[in-house]
Amino acid sequence: MFFQSAFARERAYQFTVGTLLCLAIGVPLSNLLLPQESSFALSSYSVSLLGKYLCYALLALALDLVWGYAGLLSLGHGAFFALGGYAMGMYLMRQIGSRGVYGDPELPDFMVFLDWQELPWYWLGFDHFSFALLMALLVPGALALLFGWLAFRSRVTGVYFSIMTQAMTFALMLAFFRNEMGFGGNNGLTDFKDILGFDMQSDAVRCGLFVATALLLLASYMGCRWMLATRFGSVVLALRDAESRVRFLGYSVASYKLVVFVVSAMLAGLAGALYVPQVGIINPGEFQPLNSIEIAIWVAVGGRGTLHGAMLGAVIIAAAETMLTARLPELWLFALGALFLLVTLLLPQGVAGLLGGRRSD
Amino acid sequence: MLILRSLALSLLLTLPVQAESLRDWVDALGAADAQEKRELLEQIAASGDEISDRVFDAFARGGLYLDRRNSSVVIAQRDGARYLLRDVLTGEDLGSAGRRDVRRIAIDNNLRSELQSLQSIARLSSNDEQQRGAAIAEILAAPTDTALKALAARESLEPVPYLQEQIAIGLALQALAGSDPATIQAALLTLRGRVDPVVRASLVTLGDRDDLPEMIRNEAARLLFLAENRLLWLSRLESLFFGLSLGSVLLLSAVGLAITFGVMGVINMAHGELIMLGAYTTWVLQQMLPGQPGIALLLAIPAAFLVSAAVGLVIERGVIRFLYGRPLETLLATFGISLILQQAVRSIFSPLNRSVLTPEWLSGAWEVTQGLSLTYNRMAILVFSLMVFAGLLALMRYTRLGLQVRAVAQNRAMARALGVRSARVDALTFALGSGVAGVAGVALSQLTNVGPNLGQAYIIDSFLVVVFGGVGNLWGTLVAAFSLGVANKVLEPATGAVLAKILLLVALILFLQRRPQGLFPRLGREDSN
Numbered sequence: 001m002f003f004q005s006a007f008a009r010e011r012a013y014q015f016t017v018g019t020l021l022c023l024a025i026g027v028p029l030s031n032l033l034l035p036q037e038s039s040f041a042l043s044s045y046s047v048s049l050l051g052k053y054l055c056y057a058l059l060a061l062a063l064d065l066v067w068g069y070a071g072l073l074s075l076g077h078g079a080f081f082a083l084g085g086y087a088m089g090m091y092l093m094r095q096i097g098s099r100g101v102y103g104d105p106e107l108p109d110f111m112v113f114l115d116w117q118e119l120p121w122y123w124l125g126f127d128h129f130s131f132a133l134l135m136a137l138l139v140p141g142a143l144a145l146l147f148g149w150l151a152f153r154s155r156v157t158g159v160y161f162s163i164m165t166q167a168m169t170f171a172l173m174l175a176f177f178r179n180e181m182g183f184g185g186n187n188g189l190t191d192f193k194d195i196l197g198f199d200m201q202s203d204a205v206r207c208g209l210f211v212a213t214a215l216l217l218l219a220s221y222m223g224c225r226w227m228l229a230t231r232f233g234s235v236v237l238a239l240r241d242a243e244s245r246v247r248f249l250g251y252s253v254a255s256y257k258l259v260v261f262v263v264s265a266m267l268a269g270l271a272g273a274l275y276v277p278q279v280g281i282i283n284p285g286e287f288q289p290l291n292s293i294e295i296a297i298w299v300a301v302g303g304r305g306t307l308h309g310a311m312l313g314a315v316i317i318a319a320a321e322t323m324l325t326a327r328l329p330e331l332w333l334f335a336l337g338a339l340f341l342l343v344t345l346l347l348p349q350g351v352a353g354l355l356g357g358r359r360s361d
Numbered sequence: 362m363l364i365l366r367s368l369a370l371s372l373l374l375t376l377p378v379q380a381e382s383l384r385d386w387v388d389a390l391g392a393a394d395a396q397e398k399r400e401l402l403e404q405i406a407a408s409g410d411e412i413s414d415r416v417f418d419a420f421a422r423g424g425l426y427l428d429r430r431n432s433s434v435v436i437a438q439r440d441g442a443r444y445l446l447r448d449v450l451t452g453e454d455l456g457s458a459g460r461r462d463v464r465r466i467a468i469d470n471n472l473r474s475e476l477q478s479l480q481s482i483a484r485l486s487s488n489d490e491q492q493r494g495a496a497i498a499e500i501l502a503a504p505t506d507t508a509l510k511a512l513a514a515r516e517s518l519e520p521v522p523y524l525q526e527q528i529a530i531g532l533a534l535q536a537l538a539g540s541d542p543a544t545i546q547a548a549l550l551t552l553r554g555r556v557d558p559v560v561r562a563s564l565v566t567l568g569d570r571d572d573l574p575e576m577i578r579n580e581a582a583r584l585l586f587l588a589e590n591r592l593l594w595l596s597r598l599e600s601l602f603f604g605l606s607l608g609s610v611l612l613l614s615a616v617g618l619a620i621t622f623g624v625m626g627v628i629n630m631a632h633g634e635l636i637m638l639g640a641y642t643t644w645v646l647q648q649m650l651p652g653q654p655g656i657a658l659l660l661a662i663p664a665a666f667l668v669s670a671a672v673g674l675v676i677e678r679g680v681i682r683f684l685y686g687r688p689l690e691t692l693l694a695t696f697g698i699s700l701i702l703q704q705a706v707r708s709i710f711s712p713l714n715r716s717v718l719t720p721e722w723l724s725g726a727w728e729v730t731q732g733l734s735l736t737y738n739r740m741a742i743l744v745f746s747l748m749v750f751a752g753l754l755a756l757m758r759y760t761r762l763g764l765q766v767r768a769v770a771q772n773r774a775m776a777r778a779l780g781v782r783s784a785r786v787d788a789l790t791f792a793l794g795s796g797v798a799g800v801a802g803v804a805l806s807q808l809t810n811v812g813p814n815l816g817q818a819y820i821i822d823s824f825l826v827v828v829f830g831g832v833g834n835l836w837g838t839l840v841a842a843f844s845l846g847v848a849n850k851v852l853e854p855a856t857g858a859v860l861a862k863i864l865l866l867v868a869l870i871l872f873l874q875r876r877p878q879g880l881f882p883r884l885g886r887e888d889s890n
Contacts (some may be wrong), residue, residue, distance in 0.1 A: 073689045150874035159688045160629050160877055163824045164870055170821050171866035174859055289821065293630075294697055300693060333704035340697020344690040349412055 012352070014145060014227065015112040016308040017218060023050070024214035028207035044203050048210060049277045051210040051323065053315045055275040058217045060298040061085045061205030062267035065224055068124070069233070070260045071240035072157070076147075076165030079142035079172050079267045082282065084269030086176075089189035090123060091132030092200075096193050109191070110184045115223025119173035129196055136273035137266045144265030145258065152254035152261075156245070166289050172286030188283025195277050206278070213274045213329065217311070220267055221243070224307055233319035236260055297336070300343045312351060383408055387416060387449050390466055391427035398472060403507060406482040416449055417480040425449070426463040439462055478503065490521055497524060498828035501531040509535060509675065530555060537563050542574055546691065549580055556592045556732045561585060578753045600850045606739040608846025610808065612839060613801035614819040615826035616750055619838040620794035621673075624757075624770050625826050627681055628692040631699035633816025633824060634706075635795045637667035639802020640811040641706060645714045653688060655720030658803065665799035672702075673795020679790050685787075698817065707813040714812035723807065742804045749800060754835055756793075766790045767844045770833070774811040825869055831879035841880060845869070 005203045027047055034041035044049075045057035059081050100109040107119060116317045129307045147168060153163060209255045226234055239246040239253050247253045276282045285291075295314075302313020317339070326331045343350065386401050386408075393401055400419075405413045419425045419436045426437040428446065435455060444463050446455040466504040468476075477499075478807075500508040512528055519525040519587035529551055535843045536548035540752055545567070552560050567573070620806065621629050629635075636861035643661040650657040676698055724742055726734040755764035765786045768776040777783050809815065810867040824844060830837030873879070 019369060067689075073692070099575065112537050145868075147874075154874050154877050155872060156877045159692060160828065160873070162628075162689065162692060163821075163828060167821055167825055167866055167870055171863050171870070174863050174866075178859055290817075293592075293693075296693060330704070330708060333700045333707075337697040337700035337704065341680060341702070344694040344697070345680065348690070 010307070012308045012355075014202040015073050016221060016311065020214050020221070021216040024157070024211050024218070027193070027210055027214075028053075029205055031093060032203060035257075045208050047203075047206050049276040051206070051213050052090055052275060053318045054210070054213045054217050055271045055278065056295075056298065056318045057272070057311035058220055058271035059268050059295055060310040061217070061220060062264045062271065063295050064299045064302075064307055064310035065267070066261055066264040066297060066298065068307075069228060070236050070246055070257055071243075072257065073159075073162045073259065073296060074165045074261070075162045075289065075292045075296065076169040077295050078172060078289075079165075079169035079266070080265040080268035081275070081291075081295075082176075082284075082286035083140045083143065083174070084136040085189065085276040085282040086183060086272075086288060087126075087132050087136035087226075087269070088276045089192075089266060090126040091129055092192040092195060092277060093125075094127045095195065096191065099193055100191070107182070108189075110179075110187065111182070114179060116182075123182070135268045139283070140146040140265040140269035140272075140283050141262050148258045148261040150253075152257045155254075166292065169287050169292050170289055173284050173289075176284035176287060176293050180240075184283070186284065188281060188285075189276075192277065192280055200277060209274070212279070215307065216270065216274065219232045220270070221311070224267075228307075230257070232259075257274030270344035293341040294336070297340055297343065301339060301347075301350055303352030306350075306352040309350050309352025315352070317338060334355065363382040370874065378722035383413070384450060386430070387434045389554075390425070390462075391432060395469060395472065398466075401473065402472075403482075406479040407511065408483075409767075413860075414480065415452070417476055417483065419449065420466070421476050421480075422470060423465060423468060425466045427466055428455075428458065429462050431456070431465060434466065434840055435463075436598040437465075475505070478505050478508045485511060485515045490524070492521055493519070493521075494524055494527070497527055497531065501590075504535055530557070530560065534563050537567055540572060542577055543780075546580070549584060551579070553584060554587075554591070554731075556595070558587045559740075561588055564588065575657065577861075592732060595730070596854070598733055599648070601847060601852065602735055602739070602761050604847030604850035605743055605843060606846070607747055608740075609743040609851055611822060611826050611846050612750060612805050612832035612842035613742070613746045614798070615823040615830075615838055616746075616753060616825045616835070617676055617797035617801060619827050620753070620797065620837055621791055622824070623833045623835070623838065624766060625787065625790055626688070627685075628688050628695065629681075629698040629794075629814075630692055630789075630820060631676065631702060632795075633820035634699045634702040635669040635673060635811070635816070635817070636800035636802040636805060636819055637706065637816040638669050638702070639799030640717065640806040640815055641710060641715070641802075642668045642799065643803045643806045644710075644717050644811055647718055655722060658720055660721075661803045661806075662800055666796040667799075669799025669802070670792040670796030672787060673701070673798075674792040676795070677791035681727065681785065681791065682787065699820075703813045703816070708814075712813055714810040717806040717811050719807055738807045742807060745804055747817070749797065750835070750839055753797065757835065762786070762789060762793075764862045802807075825866075825873075827871060828873060828877075828878050831881035834879075834881045837879060837881035 003202070012227075027042060027050060028304065030038075030040050031042045031044060031047050036043075047255030059077065062080075063074060063077050066077075096108065098105040102109050102112040104112045107116060111119070126135070145318070151164065156164065175181055176183055176188075177186055183189065189314055192200055195205060195209075198208075200206075228236070228360050235246065235251055239251070239256060245251060245280060272282075272286075294317075298314040298317050299310040300313070301317060302311065320335070321332060324335055371745075375507075382406065386405050390398055391421055401727045402417075405416060410777045415436075416425070424436050426434050426444065426446075427433075428433055434449055434453075436449055437458070439445075440445075441455065443457045444794055445457050446463075446486060447453065448455055457835075465709045481496040481499040484492050485500075487493050487496070497512070500506045500512055509532065516525060516528045516532065529631045533548035533551040537552075539545065552564075564585040568578050568585065570578065583633060614633075614885065616633070618629065618632050619629050619634065639661075642665040643658060646657040646661045646664060647654050650660075663761055676695070680694050680698065681691060684694060728734040729738070757766065764778070765781050766789075768781055769783050769790075773783055776786075805815070809818075826841045828840055829845065830839070830841030842854050849861050849865055852864060855861075856864065
């Protein structure tokens, strides 16, 4: 059984890597080189849309890492995603400079509107792309470290962990809705102009962002696979299936969980940082508990504990959402709800299970 | 009988006499000089007749004329070359008169400025309570000696207690501005225990006045201190009440979950939507019984229980029973159900909020003392939540179902071995918890908007309350709900509503991470986590 599943997973791995590479090369070529009339040409809108799906895939990958492999269903991954997004959004706000509506050279529009006199300290440094990118990883990572350290030390597991992560993202949502927080309140951050000095509306930048997303997703996927293939990964799998036994063998269960949780949160932050420049806005709505729980359904539909399944699930559902909300908005929540039911009741191994790749246990 | 008749007779006799004298005064206006006019007007005002209002109005507009033909005073309106006359007191049409026949009764600016206050004096004895209240406020806003005298005279005659109180306070405040120590002292006595901003402001000024004896200034300072102290305590009491009210809402929304999640160990993310269904049941019943919001509300309590319990039964039989022992899957599946229920309500009832009416016996407030009033609907919900809680507690402790539920929760295998049909108990327990959620919805419909998103607002709070109180312990849920409610409202004045909620959430997360078993842990079903 193990060999068979390993074989299937190897095939899925090759297929995933191949697909991502093809996308990274093919999408920008078809957008930039082919004439617009060609039936193979992708519009710039489609490029950004595909980029958005790949961000979701990265987010699903991050959740699959903690849920599928460490057995921790985090309902707060939307918060890590949004925090990464806000870090990138802050950089993009600083890039606007004096081109805002109020033309203030120093302050973003919403601060001028609130009659603030100077930039809050936590906005310092966000003029630099590398600093913002670092923060997009470190802030979610640090939050996950703190939250996980407190939770795993007290052996908070199962649904309790889920409920508490959900409360965390709910609290963050309330906080980010406040104008006094200095993150644009209700409206969030938007009206971005440039990234790294290039116009964000241009096709080249859109394609560049897409390629970056595809390659980073590929790298994250390979990184996760590598991590799970090591001794470390074996211990993580073992503690998912028999936590007490691993503990009695002398492993520090909390530390292993913590590492996986923090890595996963940083991946979610990265996904958020890539997402914001492609959709052009970040607002507190991203912290909604619903968003976080939707990630879980992507993973469940795709098949948790497979990595590639989670990515596939994210893309399938996001694409279905785009189509359904455009044509039959009434039906979308029915469809999503039915999906939750179908997958949990009838398809516990998700689409990946259907396609023959066995869950890694 | 005889007494009554004589009373009626005397009334009949006095009325025309009064009207006579009023008419005499009005007619005398025609020939009076400025000083006499003032005196006459004061007399008219003091007579307190409803009709005097018309005299003042007409006079202020310059529409009061002397009819030279019979030297009576009338209201006249110019119509071409002639004047249309009306009786001042009755408004009766008196035909018309030529330009020479009438003379306008002059009014100078001094008199005009006094008319306002005279009119207020007249209204002091109006039959309409609102008119009197307005007159009192007008006089106190621009006090004149005459008006204040009239007000003082009126104080003992005023039948409505709160108006009488208003007069007393107003007069006392006026007296504070004077310089006679004895009067001020008496006024201070009246103002004792008052916390209105005006009173406190006057006390501050009084404390700063150098022309008064030390003793009075000290007394003013003491009263001020007492008033502020009292105010502080009243606001604390009010926070406590709001906290208990919020606690009762939390209790209602969480107590159903304390059964399904706490006792059975089922994660039901659609719990909020079961609350929402209860609220919509109330709305539907009120639509079916137009004009009877109170009866509909009472009927809604059992109806909502049945609706939500039925939906809960379907959820348990259709979905949850296949997922026992897999809590994370249960969580996702029930979340799917919550989305479907939300969208169903949105499609059936429209996405807009529906307004559920508050019956008359639940609107309004009980004014405990000045500065502290408790609304009836919040008090009713507080009592109702405790009743629901007590009912559930009794059901769990004294009924056969309660015994079986506890048995299955503690040791499913042993309970089955002893003949408890555990699947049936599961279904009934879940239906019970769901039904209670529906009942909670009826109560919540009195406090918040009823819309498709109603349930979402409560689901996270409900879970936190149950976990905080200790899973599997109903008393823990009660303590958790009220302590969280009170803590929230105590924090609120200092931090604002949103920040208070955030702080509490963070504190709760930290607490549960240190003590995941909650306040009062008790063993439930083994596979609950």
